[in-house]
Amino acid sequence: MASVMLPEVTFQLDVKEHLEKCFLNEKAIAQVGEDVCKERWTNLLTALSYPPACTVLRVSTLHHSKEDTKQYLSQVLHQQYSLKDRPPADVNDHTNLDDTVVISSSSVAGTSRIPVIPSSKQVIVDRQCGLAVMRGADIYAPGVLAASIDMVEGDNVSVYVDVNGLCRRGLTKPFDGAKVFLGNGHVVMSRRELFVTNSEPRGVAVRLCEPVFDCPSLNGILTDRLFLQNLPSIVVGHVLNPVAGNRVLDMCAAPGGKTTHLASLMKDQGVLIALDKSQNKLNKVKQNARRLGLSCIQAFSYDSTKACSRDMVKLSNHDTEINAPPYPPETFDCILLDAPCSGLGQRPQICNQLQLSELKSYPAYQRKFLTTAVELLRPGGTLVYSTCTVTLAENEGMVEWILNTFPQLALSQQIPHLGGCGFEGTDLDVQHLSKLQRFHPVTSYTSASPTHCNLDTIGFFIAKFIKRMECEQTG
CATH class of the missing domain: 3.40.50.150 (Vaccinia Virus protein VP39)
Structure with missing residues (x-):
């Protein structure tokens, strides 16, 4: 997968100053040293922008076998990843928790990656939608803020999240504000359906097929077995x-x-x-x-x-x-x-x-x-x-x-x-x-x-x- 460097999470200035003082307070520095405290603070700011690379699920072991559930889940992921044209993620037992399984993404640093090259047509989504996409969701219509003027059903598009919440819904010209690339997808709803003919569009607007952050989509999957x-x-x-x-x-x-x-x-x-x-x-x-x-x-x-x-x-x-x-x-x-x-x-x-x-x-x-x-x-x-x-x-x-x-x-x-x-x-x-x-x-x-x-x-x-x-x- 392509490496995308996300900006650090932004806070209100006084909140950020308060948090920094929390991590760099005098007692902590006296006990473990300033370098350790600074490292904790900088690592936190970096990590918060990214989703965890592994997806963790709890198995309802009271009524279901974990081994059977893992097999069903592997089959679901095999079908899902075949549409993405890449090997499915692995499903493994957690080494310490007997009711927990871990889906390990192959798209993190240090592993073999397939570059994701943005398509020419673009879709801009709001922050809430963008965060869900990072955790494996498709793009639903209410989260779409803007799209290329000629976008029609079946197109391949690149999906971006509006970082600062400045994109106007239904924008017709290219959005030039701060944005982060989330991957490529196939259009299910045309731009006309999203912004012209349907005042309150619902359902999937874009199915993500080449995500930058490769978390599986588990909505509605084995709901009686997995949490x-x-x-x-x-x-x-x-x-x-x-x-x-x-x-x-x-x-x-x-x-x-x-x-x-x-x-x-x-x-x-x-x-x-x-x-x-x-x-x-x-x-x-x-x-x-x-x-x-x-x-x-x-x-x-x-x-x-x-x-x-x-x-x-x-x-x-x-x-x-x-x-x-x-x-x-x-x-x-x-x-x-x-x-x-x-x-x-x-x-x-x-x-x-x-x-x-x-x-x-x-x-x-x-x-x-x-x-x-x-x-x-x-x-x-x-x-x-x-x-x-x-x-x-x-x-x-x-x-x-x-x-x-x-x-x-x-x-x-x-x-x-x-x-x-x-x-x-x-x-x-x-x-x-x-x-x-x-x-x-x-x-x-x-x-x-x-x-x-x-x-x-x-x-x-x-x-x-x-x-x-x-x-x-x-x-």
């Missing part, structure tokens, strides 16, 4: 490790990837409460549970920060009836708080428009969830806190606050531990940092050789806590 999920999100479920018969709470459950994973790990036995404030998002949790054949999940539209009521009688370990929130203290054996966060670890990104005031607001919001989680967790129970962001304040800084605020919580070693340790820059010591799990993204697309899928991930953070028994707290 497309970032690797760290799968690791979270294994770290919490609920077992059959547990009472489990997922405090921010939508769209349900982690929820359904937890239910599978529980063998669909016990009670899994899934909460989310948005009813529309919660409907996705229910839909995913149905398609994966999971019945232990009870989903409620509810503000998790208000999910504990001290006026309610505590449940005994033998109580199996658990209904709508709120719940009495010490109800749950396991709690997952995949917290609302600034999302700065998501990949790929082109132009991040997060405001500094919003970025700074997240830690206070996360503390509200954590306070409720501690109350709802039974002594001896497990709490896992995770984010898909990279800031110290939402990650290591939050762990420091938890340990200072809740002496009944003890930081616990994580299994599996596939990411790196926590970053320096807070008052957490080396022993604490070693128990944290931070996935700091790197990219295979700019390196001399492919990077392992455990490293070429989104930015992600995981902390695991055990609530001490009452005798330990008082002793």
Whole structure:
């Protein structure tokens, strides 16, 4: 594949300055040196622009054989890649996770590549569409901003993403703003259908046949067997490790990837409460549970920060009836708080428009969830806190606050531990940092050789806590 150098993700200036200070703070520099801190910062800015080179999927092993699922998936990819006129990507087991498979792209640095030469006719897509294309999607009509004036069905076209959001929809002349080449495709809808005869076009407008970033298209593929999920999100479920018969709470459950994973790990036995404030998002949790054949999940539209009521009688370990929130203290054996966060670890990104005031607001919001989680967790129970962001304040800084605020919580070693340790820059010591799990993204697309899928991930953070028994707290 052709090598395309993407521009670094752009942030609001004050946000970028804030993030840089986060990585280059005095404590971190004193502990690991300025060169290490600078390298982390520059690697992050580079990696965020690119999609991970490997596509990771979780297999619904509760109802389906992983080996059979891999065979079906390989057949689908063989058919898909035959249309691209190139060898299909490999489907392999993940070496550490028995319910996970990895599709490895052959189009990264250090491997044999077929140059992608842009066609003369062009299609310009918006940022949201462009990010989806980087992860393997075709080009759908709502995402098309402009196209060559003579574009008709059957044409070969080059596809570009508008970097700064400046392309006017329906533009008739060539777009001369900042853009990035994503690959070539076959036109399904003519320009006339897109902008003249159809006021609200729907469906596929261009099928990508020569992508620069060669991720497979998995929309609608083996939906009862597979869940497309970032690797760290799968690791979270294994770290919490609920077992059959547990009472489990997922405090921010939508769209349900982690929820359904937890239910599978529980063998669909016990009670899994899934909460989310948005009813529309919660409907996705229910839909995913149905398609994966999971019945232990009870989903409620509810503000998790208000999910504990001290006026309610505590449940005994033998109580199996658990209904709508709120719940009495010490109800749950396991709690997952995949917290609302600034999302700065998501990949790929082109132009991040997060405001500094919003970025700074997240830690206070996360503390509200954590306070409720501690109350709802039974002594001896497990709490896992995770984010898909990279800031110290939402990650290591939050762990420091938890340990200072809740002496009944003890930081616990994580299994599996596939990411790196926590970053320096807070008052957490080396022993604490070693128990944290931070996935700091790197990219295979700019390196001399492919990077392992455990490293070429989104930015992600995981902390695991055990609530001490009452005798330990008082002793």
